[in-house]
Amino acid sequence: MNNPSPTLDITTLLASAIHDMKNSLAIILNTIDELEQPPGSTTEQSPQPLTQLRHEGQRLNNQFIQMLALYRIHHGRYSANINDTSIYELLEQIQLENHTTLAARNIRLTIDCDGELVWFCDRALLLGAINTIINNAYTFARQQIHLSATLQNQSLIINIDDDGPGYPAQMLTSDPQPQRPINFQGGGTGLGIYFASAIAHLHQVNQRHGHITLSNHGPNGGGRFTLCLP
Amino acid sequence: MAMWSLAGKKILLIDDYGEMRSMLRKMLSGYGGEDISSTATGEEAIELIGHNRFDIILCDYNLGDGKDGQQVLEEVKHRGYITYSTVFIMITAESTAFMVMGALEYQPDEYLSKPVTATVLQARLQKLLEKKEKFQALSKALENRDHAKAIEQCDEQLTHHPRYRFELLKLKCEQLIELQQFDAVRELCQQVLADRDIPWANMALGKIHFYNNEYEAAQTIFKQVIAHNESYVAAYDWLSRTHLQLDDHRASQKVLQQAVEWSPKSVQRQRALAEASERNNDYHSAEEARKKVVRVGKNSVLRQASDYASLAKVLVKNNNSKEAFRFIDMIKREFKGDTEAALTAALTKEKIYRDSGDKKRAADAAQEALTLFSELPAISSSDLAIELTSACLAHGKIDEAGQVVQQLVNNNHDDDQILQQISDTYKESGQEQTATLLLTQLRKEMVATNNQGVKLLNSGQVEESIGFFEKALGDAPNNPALNINTAQAYLTLLKKGGNNADRLQKTRNCLDLAHSEPKLHDRYQVLNKLYWEIANR
Structure with missing residues (x-):
């Protein structure tokens, strides 16, 4: 045996x-x-x-x-389960999943995405990553979280904007390495972002890996989380 | 505005957790679902799916000790229990990429992650049902194996629904492969690959090379797919097949060994690994694989009595006769009332006793096998029939061997591999001459029968030819040539008008029985197309 x-x-x-x-x-x-x-x-x-x-x-x-x-x-050994996915339907599902919680805090979740937009990704992993970021934004947003998706230079760009105070300066690195979790203080933000980064990294085409970016380009200097998938 | 509703939909819930089943049931009832069945185990689920036509199946990935959701999906798809029109949703506790490792060739329509909320479930079901609705004509063509129609539908839907472009192209590709239109497959795949490096398109190109006997070229492609998608297990299967074609049995086994690491629960893959190991006389690896086949296949519709028999034979090779007989005895318990399984057990015993020089016990087992044979209308497995022939010859029962061979040849008179196996079996007992005479005679009779029927048909005596063929099928129900000729006779009559449901059904059966014979591929395609023209009018 x-x-x-x-x-x-x-x-x-x-x-x-x-x-x-x-x-x-x-x-x-x-x-x-x-x-x-x-x-x-x-x-x-x-x-x-x-x-x-x-x-x-x-x-x-x-x-x-x-x-x-x-x-x-x-x-483990694993690889992402990449399939052509309707990005609009994905964002719509995120909206549905978070609607009640956000509505109770009077936060609106809006979407801007072409209904026909299709991209190659692991739908379930991406859902997990975006939900995690929304869950963070829930704590900081004042009235609005905005989800938008577009194609740029053969990559899918998803922005998650909130109108909160923005990310603290020490977090604004261009791409937190998946190998290195950033700080775990302040409500577990670090783990969530580390997770999203690892998920982005799993998406790759010809050695080009997905990545994330944090910036304060949200409305009125709010946080913007950017997910870029080749 | 009419409310969206699940009324009229037949739904199956599969979850081992009772609370979860009742929660899902409540959610679905809230959206008008009425016809909802549920079960806790994968085994029962497969049973239910085999006997009912569900519109929606919600299946939890994790089902406790028995089969998991992925195995349920694989099995029902493999068996053709569900068609393209069924919505299959897999509910998982963690992200799917990790759970479905190695099973990418069998995907559900959707993965939903726990906890599933009513709103999300409703939204996804609505989307999926709408999609299936749009593709109804396509589903029907796929289900009918009306390949030309399916391709036509794919092309039409591609213009209406570019959002499903890749899915439709993949379906179209599969249909083109069925029709062996390899140039069209190549063109389609190259067009897809220009856009994106997608495994199925590469796989299709590899398969075409394989079918064209270009094994090195096929190998290059399958290796490349694996390099880019380590967990795409179908690529390992095909790579192993190319090694086998090139007589590199070691490499063939090694590749399958890697494949089962990704998907340890696949019965078919473990079976293939066991066979590959046996070819290399690697009986330890074979024993391990055979044991997994028996263990994983337990309670499965994919299990076979021959799995137990093969395990027993390997155990004997590894000097463990005691355990071998334990597994042979298990056959009777596990396959109660199955005469062919009992025959398998008897013949395995006969072979083990014969090889160990225990003539008395071997003769008893052979007698038992012959008694069982007399109770069977026909043996469905040609391997088993060959084994029975061998046992008969070993114990001097020449006439009985002849009867078995007659059945075999009647059903397979044009199958070179089986004919070769028969003559090898006779050769082993020094009776090559007998085999040559017997085979020549039996083949001649079969060819003559086919010719006589075709002659009747061609001379316009359609009803007479049908009567003749139906009678001939009584002795050779699975003979592909006879079946295709019979189908042609039926269709000739049906073409003239009148939709005789009974004859239509008989035609379908004949076509299905002829379908797997490569030599008849072209005729099958022509007649299948004609069949659907008549069936759809």
Whole structure:
């Protein structure tokens, strides 16, 4: 009989543990949905504590995704599952997933993208990366988060702008290296950006890798997160 | 405005977690879903999908101890249980790239990451159902294996829906390969590759080289696909096949070994690895692979009694007869009521006893096999029939061997490989002469039968030729040439008018039985096209 390698074993263990936790999380989030909109209710605004609960639940979920993905990137063999993807539908899904949480804080999430825009990417990984960034922006944005996507020089450029105070100066490097997580202080921002950077890096064409950029080109000096995929 | 609704859609939920099933069910009911089935295991899911036509399947990737979602998808696609019109959504706990490693050739319509919310599920289902709706005519053509029609549909949809350009081009490419229009495939792939380095387009170019017997050129391409997409396992499969064609058995095994590291749960791939290892007399590697086949294939519709038999034979090679007999005995338990499986078990025992010099027990096993043979209307596996022939000859049962061979030749009179195997088997027991005479005689009869029917048909005695062919099929139900001739006779009659549903169905069966014979490829294409013209009118 063959012995499975220890790496495989712990991965399997982790994956099944997370699978279980995510089941619970799904039930929790779904129950929050039902509590917010009991049948027959007409109120638009949901009570503050529930919104907070949902936000924390989504944060947990994003972190599960990040931890597992990063674990695999460091240990495993993997390659991104690249397919032609409707970018408009992807952004639309992000809008749907975050709508309730953002609406409770009176933040509008707007999209600017050609409905026919199609690009090659790993849809699920990209969803994870953008959701993570939106989750960060949730903390800093005042009223608006703007998602836009265009094609430039044979790359897909996705900008995530917020109208908050902008990224602190020490974070404004052109491309945080996937090998080196930046600071973990201040609500885990560093891990999220590190994760997004690693995901971008997984997308490659002829040695050209995807990358991210942080700047303060958002409205009124707000943060702009740029994802560039070849 | 009419509300979007799931009413009338047949839905299947597959999740091992009861709470999750009821949550999803509630979500779908909220959007009008009524006809919702659910199951906790992959095995039962495959069963259900095999017997029902679902519009939507929501499947959790992680299904506990049994099969995972990816295996369910692979199996139902492989078996043709689901068609292009079915929406298959895989629900995963973590990002898909890591879960579906090595299975890129089987993709669902969509991966949704947990936790799935009602709004997202609704939005994605609506999009996917709309898409399937748009491509309805294409789905039908694909399902009917009406390749020309499918290509026509792809071209038409390409002008209407450029958003699905690559998907449509890929489908078109597959249809062109079916029709063996290799020049068109090459042109299409080169056009795609000019845009983007996409594995399937490269794979198609490699396959064309393979079909044209240009194995070195094919090899270069498959290696390149692997270099760019390490986890594209189909490329390993094809690379291994090219090594086999070039008689490099070591390399063939090595490549498959790499492939199973990516996809340890694929029964077919483990089987291929076992065969490759056996060709190299590497029985330790073969044993490992055979054991995985049995373990992974457990509870699967892909499992075969021959997997247990092959494992037993390898175990004997590794001097572990005790365990070998344990697996042979398992066949009876695992395949209850399956006479052909029991025959497999008996013949495996016979071979092991015979090789070990235990004549008495070998003779008993051979007798048991013959009793089982007499209960079977026909043996479906030609390998098994060859084994039975060998056992008969070893125990001097010449007449019985002749009966088995007659069945084999009736169904495969034009299959050079099987004819060769038969004469090799006779040669082993020193009866080459008998084989030559027998085979010549049986082939001649089969050819004469076909000719006589065709002659009736060509002289305009269509009804008579149909009667003649139907009778001939009674003794040779799987003979490809006989089936294609019968199909032609049916179609000649159907063309004249009148849609006889029964005859149409019989035609379809005949065509399906002739489909896999390369020598009949061109005739099949012509008749298949005619069939669909008549069936669709």
